[in-house]
Amino acid sequence: MRLGIEGRGLVVLPGFLSRDEAARLELATTCRSFERTYGSIESAKFDVSNLEPGDELHDFFQSELLVSTVRAALSLPESAPLQRLWGWISRYKVGEYLPAHKDPGGSANLLISLHHPPPENGGTLLVEDESGQHPVILETGDAVLFLATKLMHSSQVLVPTRGRPEPLKLVAVGRYYF
Ligand SMILES: [Fe+2]
Numbered sequence: 114m115r116l117g118i119e120g121r122g123l124v125v126l127p128g129f130l131s132r133d134e135a136a137r138l139e140l141a142t143t144c145r146s147f148e149r150t151y152g153s154i155e156s157a158k159f160d161v162s163n164l165e166p167g168d169e170l171h172d173f174f175q176s177e178l179l180v181s182t183v184r185a186a187l188s189l190p191e192s193a194p195l196q197r198l199w200g201w202i203s204r205y206k207v208g209e210y211l212p213a214h215k216d217p218g219g220s221a222n223l224l225i226s227l228h229h230p231p232p233e234n235g236g237t238l239l240v241e242d243e244s245g246q247h248p249v250i251l252e253t254g255d256a257v258l259f260l261a262t263k264l265m266h267s268s269q270v271l272v273p274t275r276g277r278p279e280p281l282k283l284v285a286v287g288r289y290y291f
Contacts, residue, residue: 118186118221122260123240125249129225129256136253138170139227139283142202159209164200164285171200174223174287183221183289186258197290202227205236205282211268213241216261219288223258226251230280235272241265261288 118124130138147160164171173179175198184193199219203211216222229252230236238249238257242264249257259266271280 118258118260119188122242122264123249124186124258125251126256126258127252128254130227130254132254134254135225135227138285141169142204142227142283145202147202147204157210157212159206159211160204162202162204164202164287168200170202170225170285170287171198174198174200174285174289179223179287180289183223183258184291187220187291189291193291195289195291199288199290200286202283202285205268205271207271207273207279210235210270211238211266213239213265213267215263215265216288218290219261220291221258221289222261223256223287223289224251225256225285225287226253226283227285228281228283229253229255230271230277230282231274233272233274234277234280235269236280236282237269239267239269241267 145162147162149158150161151158180195238251239246240249251257271282273280
């Protein structure tokens with residue numbers, strides 16, 4: 114399988130989860146505990162909840178289907194063992210964002226959009242390569258697999274609108290180490 118991650122460093126997977134499945138997983142996060150964390154050395158804060166073995170999303174990230182998909186996207190041999198998986202859920206509210214950074218480690222990140230507000234509320238993922246900054250448009254249920262150590266990435270600030278004064282963005286991330 115060739116997913117084409119080599120060229121741009123990312124591959125968008127539209128409709129990775131159905132809307133219903135994303136809504137169910139979003140609902141399941143409401144009983145999780147989140148901690149405030151710094152996105153980087155900037156004073157940008159948002160909520161993060163680490164996924165542990167036994168958590169549905171953790172086990173989903175670690176399922177053979179997803180591990181082999183990531184392995185294939187990275188053009189690794191089937192024999193390449195997964196060394197480590199680190200999964201978490203990030204939650205952004207009004208005024209919150211992910212500052213631009215490259216990840217310090219990992220082979221690739223699989224980011225699943227569990228809840229994305231309409232574009233006018235911001236929150237859009239941005240990646241930067243030699244040709245500039247590009248928006249990665251993700252709707253609820255979409256996913257993106259990307260080389261987070263190579264691509265500078267960030268997200269737009271969440272902003273209130275008249276129709277949606279308290280937008281929320283929720284993503285689940287699995288960082289794979291091969
Ligand atoms: Fe990152």
